[in-house]
Amino acid sequence: MNTDIHRRQSVRVTVLVAMSFCLSAPIHSQNKTAGSTPEISGPKRIVDQSVSETIYKNGAGRFTLTVPAGWRSNDDIVEPKFGIGGLSSPDNEAQIDIQQIPTETNPIEFAKKFDAKGDSLFRSYRRLSESKLNVAGRSCEVLTFAWVQERKTAGETIVLRLVSRFVLIPNGYSIFVFKLLTPEAVAEKELPIFEEIIKSFHSTAPPNLFDKPK
Secondary structure, X not given: OHHHHHHHHHHHHHHHHHHHHHHHOOOOOOOOOOOOOOOOOOOOOOOOEEEEOOEEEEOOOOEEEEOOOOOEEOHHHXXXXXXXXXXXXXXXXXXXXXXXXXXXXXXXHHHHHHHHOHHHHOOOOEEEEEXXXXXXXXXXXXXXXXXXXXXXXXXXXXXXXXXXXXXXXXXXXXXXXXXXXXXXXXXXXXXHHHHHHHHOOEEOOOOOOOOOOO
16 A cells, blocks of 8 residues: 555656656757756746735736636746746646747747647647637637656656647737646646636736737
């Protein structure tokens, strides 16, 4: 019995470590071989984010979100190049990495290009759906996919079946990319929560600051 409990705890820790690692990788380079470890160099990035009760504030992106009670900001999963924020659920079964990527490509084309490269970015990449979402008057693209990662712990290979959902929000000459990562087994529970968080997006930037000329 004790052996079974220890094994389940080891698997859970491995899942959380792998989730955090995958979220810390850039959007274009998340496919890692089994047993690989992240490269860490340079000082830790200072992230301007906080959660007060159920309000998440992001200083770099100039926006707020409403999150469920118990969610917290997580600097450890912020991607080092374009990352501006990160959120984790109380049980760590859902994590959200937030990036702001400079680009003049619209969310539709961005999603298509990403989907076309999915097989090379993620092992066993499988697109589950592609849809649209209106967030604070902005037309956003939503891409949901499943993928697999293997991790080794205590000489045992653990197969992680994961689901990711990317929400691409246009922001003038950039795109906000909100990336949910969660185990496939709890995806049905976590995806609706993620959608409600995204729908609560509220820009705190001055009006028209990031608007493109028409």
